[in-house]
Amino acid sequence: MEKKAIVLNVNNQDYELYINPKTLLVEAIRDYIGLTGTKRGCETVSCGACTVMVNDMAVKSCSILAIQCQGMKIITSEGLEKNGQLAAIQNAFLHEGSYQCGFCTSGMLMATSALLKETKKPSKNEIKESIEGNICRCTGYNSIVRAVEGVANGKYKEGSL
């Protein structure tokens, strides 16, 4: 298939890419733009390791073509921190120990960040549901739930560690 030039806005920066129109968003982010924080863990859209935010919504980036995301704001885990200042959810993950191997972590951060954009005070069930599509083989999820609760109730703020 003929390649196409597209512009993707990732973490508030425009990237011009010349790609096959069938390129998945996750491939564009990892292989063409070179941001490897976003992971892949399956071929069946069922692990959530590739989750990013597209226009503030959690999206599995292996389930969508890069070309469909033109003109949208894509945020990956690399885009949460601002000039060395961590986002509240990042601080919460650090202090609640919400990651171990870290391979699911980017996806978890983006899924929960999207939840917190939508709902300031999510219930425990809402938090769990927001990451139901994200597998973590290490933590057993509860520490991730605690981190989100900690952000929601103001225990964790943005800023340095």
Added chain:
Amino acid sequence: MTTTSLAKQKLSVINTHVVNIDGIAKVTGRATYTFDVKLPGMLYGKILRSPHPHAKILKIDASKALALHGVKAVVTGKDTLGIKQGIWRRYQELCDEQILPVDKVRYIGEPVAAVAAVTEEIAEMALDLIEVDYEVLPAVYEPMDAMKKEAPTIHEGVERNINVTRHIEWGDVEKGFENADYIREDSFFCGGQAHMCMETRAAVSSFTPEGKMTIYHSNQSAYYLQALMAGVLGMREGDIRVIAQYVGGGFGGKFELDGAIFCSAILTMKLFRPVKICYTREEDFIATKRRTPMHYWVRTGVSKTGKFLAREARVVSNGGAYTGMGATALYLTGFFHSFPYKWGGYRYDGYRVYTNTLPSTSMRGFGAPQAMFCSEQQLEWIAADLGLDPIEMRRQNGHTPGYEVPGQAYIDSCGLDEAFDIMAKWIKDKGKLPENRGIGFSAAGFMSGGIFNWFDTPYSFSSAVITINEDGTVILHIGATEIGQGSNTTMAIIAAETLGCKVEDIKVHSGDTDHCPADLGAWGSRQTLMTGNAVMRACEDAKHQLLEFALAKMGLNIVYDLDIKDRWVHIVARPERGMPWEELVKIATRGKDGQRIIGRGYYTPHRKGMISPAYSYMLQGVEIEIDKETGKITLIDSLTAHDCGQPINHLGLIGQLEGAFSMAAGYGYLEYMPYEDGKLMNPNLVDYKMIRATEMPETPVAEIDTYEPEGPYGAKEAGEGLTNPTAAAIGNAIFHALGIQMKECPIRPHMIVNALKEKAEKDKTAKKGK
């Protein structure tokens, strides 16, 4: 300065709130895994896999694949030295696996050829162009069938496909059964389980003209991989550098050779360009090893008051096509099946049988989850049969500090008794449960690293080097592997505590065979105790060197004891008198003619029996709800009572226990690997079910305060052992809720429905009879 005197002092870093030292890298997307590695000029590799469970390879024709634009090389078994390897290096007959077999494949998914191309897509396309002629052989999938005389031979010269046998025995088993008032016999089956690391197997190998190889590989023991690769490539270990940087999970599945590392190495040696191979999720399911499926037969004799007089157990395990770590699992399941109890007589016979299925191996718990599923359910049923309190029955037979498992192991610290108190209270406080709810618990214990040296390492089990810079910053080099369990942080905590500086002063380098001293790596819960001891000793060495200068500088009476805490060097009896850490380091460096202070430490267990230097103890309680119509299980609540000695890394400990619970619960009722004619039927994350966030109950932990003399600061195993009790606890909860006995794991809905039907039938007949 001895371990004990240090430990008895007030701890300032250990068991405080310490954020994981790799944390920032992981929450900002900076951490790069093997999966993310990209080297200049790198090619991409793909592996062609056998579609047959058992077949001779007659001919491989790769000419069409090689003609495809972008393909750089195709390799097969003929391009290798054909060395049969295995991790039980001491035992030639157990080294039975060629990663690219030369003449025969033994399971569906086994590598047959590998391609390197400029893109992954082209490599993938090339696979379809490789022509392989097979002579399909009769295959066998179940160990009971494979042992039959007429079964096909999977490995030449192995009679009845029996790969390994293990016998464990102590006490007088016959007398025990003779004296028993009650004897119960049960048969069980425990299935396989996929490690399902979120990072699939991945390797990037780069061979350069000076004859040196550098390999990035997602693994649990960089040293094992280095040594195993040297063996199969005919190279010197020192010419191979293995780097395990950030590793996306291991769980017992990543310390053997796999197709990714081996095939990428063979390809790069041909091409002198880096080659990267990452498995797809499907490849990870069908072609990396799995938890060992086991058939268990258990016979137990007790007195009418519930004293454990004798136990006899027999296991036949489905070894799959190769040995791997399965031989160790076969031994450990037999040992831990006795845990955590004192038996008058105990006898275990295990048989590991080759079949034409995916090889089985170690997985978190290492044979013990299977052992406990059978043991702890049978004990629960015995208590019910005899009308005994299941906690008190277990307690009177439980391990206690100072107990010796005859000829096997010495138990120093043991918090089991307190664990029973905690569990009894939790169950009592639950009161009467709503309908269809049940509570079950199970006991377990686990090792703190293995003593057996089947790998035949010439090195100390663990080593550490600590270097103190002139400004007071510290570099710690350990061969241990950080796979997410938090070992880098745990070691930084031990180093900071011992040296008297702060965690943020310390950088940890691990998992790189060129820069770190050899260490057997992350398996069998060994690093906290073994690497921890090496780190503590390296720091004591460095600290001793520092304090010599402090003593001289401060002009003290030599009877004064000096120490360092929170970067303050001081007289123990007069803590206000002292000097800052940075100042002492400056003086010492100058005093040593400008040499940096370097401390070295190592640890190899001695005089600690055959199995492990120390054992953790735990009880896991679960409350579940069962839908009688569908057989669906819902986890409602849980409690863990846990003795890991002195906790070192508090946040890490809690995370490890919660994670172990989720993996163990998944084993108990969700994670199922069905095979049909040797083919795995659910090799993807849609059909392979595991615990998701919505299925997790609360997971509170009650820590039991003990001190393990052999461990650094009193620490021992945590995080793997808790995989052991949970499946049994779920079984016991079902038993209490519905009165049915579940003898197969994972316990799936149709089994509950069927068992309920059977029970209803039985109850009906019994009523009629009356």
